[in-house]
Amino acid sequence: MKIGIPRALFYFRYGRFWQQFFNHLGIETVVSPKTNKDLLDIGLKKVSSEICLPIKIVCGHLEWLKDKVDTIFLPRIVELNHGLYSCPKMIGIVDIARMQVGNQCQILSPKIKNNFIFAHFLLGLNLTKNPYKARKALNKALPYLNNHKTNVFDNHKPKILLLSHFYNLEDDFIGQDIKAAFIENGFAITTKEVLDQTILNSANGFAKNIQWIYERELYNAFHYNLTKVDGVCDIISFGCGPDSLVGEIMNQHANQNKVPFLQLIIDEHTSKTGLVTRIEAFSEIIKRKTYTTDLHK
Ligand code: SF4
Structure with a gap:
């Protein structure tokens, strides 16, 4: 199985975690290339002009991935931290993706509703049928969830x-x-x-x-x-x-x-x-x- 991850939207928060998780499950991942004008132009043809730029960009990445992998990973992140929701377009992108890629490849989209870690464990279990392997992959990937960066300020600059x-x-x-x-x-x-x-x-x-x-x-x-x-x-x-x-x-x-x-x-x-x-x-x-x-x- 080869899983594609669009280098867009949630990738910039959870991408490293997902790559580690799938790789430790023994699944090959393919990440789409960095966004460029060609990818954007492809995305523009797939959705209404009224939709926001990040969603148009995701659609370009989906199109790039769809004939290179069997499955595209695009979780439906609905709610985190009890009472905090994704915007409707983030939730709906899964349905847009399904319409866009049709039968060309599968969209793997676990629903995440205040169960980020457990949803990934269940996903790992589903993919490997091995709870030990799923748990181990999750533990290996968890350190990559923290995207924390640091500032090095030059105090002389505004x-x-x-x-x-x-x-x-x-x-x-x-x-x-x-x-x-x-x-x-x-x-x-x-x-x-x-x-x-x-x-x-x-x-x-x-x-x-x-x-x-x-x-x-x-x-x-x-x-x-x-x-x-x-x-x-x-x-x-x-x-x-x-x-x-x-x-x-x-x-x-x-x-x-x-x-x-x-x-x-x-x-x-x-x-x-x-x-x-x-x-x-x-x-x-x-x-x-x-x-x-x-x-x-
Ligand atoms: S919050 Fe939603 S509508 Fe706004 S840019 Fe992000 S995905 Fe688009």
Whole structure:
């Protein structure tokens, strides 16, 4: 059996764990290549133009995988941490995938509802009929669940919080130009991925009203960093309801705290030149604000 894993969406949080898990079960895995223009163009033909960019990208990866493997792994992550849900498009991508690949290959999609670890154990058991092997593979893979990264800050540089979902920022096709533009403008970057999961999942304050798993992470990272950074850049996908709602709330909170806030809305038509121009203008605002504040000290 050969299992394909799309290098998109959940891959950027759980991909290393999944590769280790299947490999320790004795199953070969094939990960689709990094997102590129060709993969995106294929994805664009498979779904409605109204849908968000990350889902279009997944569809491109599915198309690449479908004639190279017997099975594509795409779990249906419904709920984590009791009361925190994936967005409807993340849940529905499994059905989109089934329609897209038809009989060409199987979609393996365990339903995950507050049972992330156990669902994987059951999956391993189902695939190998060997509880010992399933348990062992899970134990070997678990250390790879922690994607925690660290910041190494140059304290002389102004700091920017780049806020976006992991599947946007970690996918170089989407995130690389934005990160590079801030670095070229002299900023040190931080993201939510360097924060501990207890901070990201916290239900304190306004965060308790947010029931989407990954939107709560964004808001908590924003709230945690608000007094620690010189500016915030929120990158959201056109057509993403949760992002636009939470983004607007963060925008208001940033304004109240006089923290410069830039919202970049991305889709398949976004040009690098347009992004860089907006980032340069925003960088100038932050530098002038910092300079004026220093003058009044
Ligand atoms: S949260 Fe937004 S960007 Fe992410 S999959 Fe859902 S609609 Fe798309």
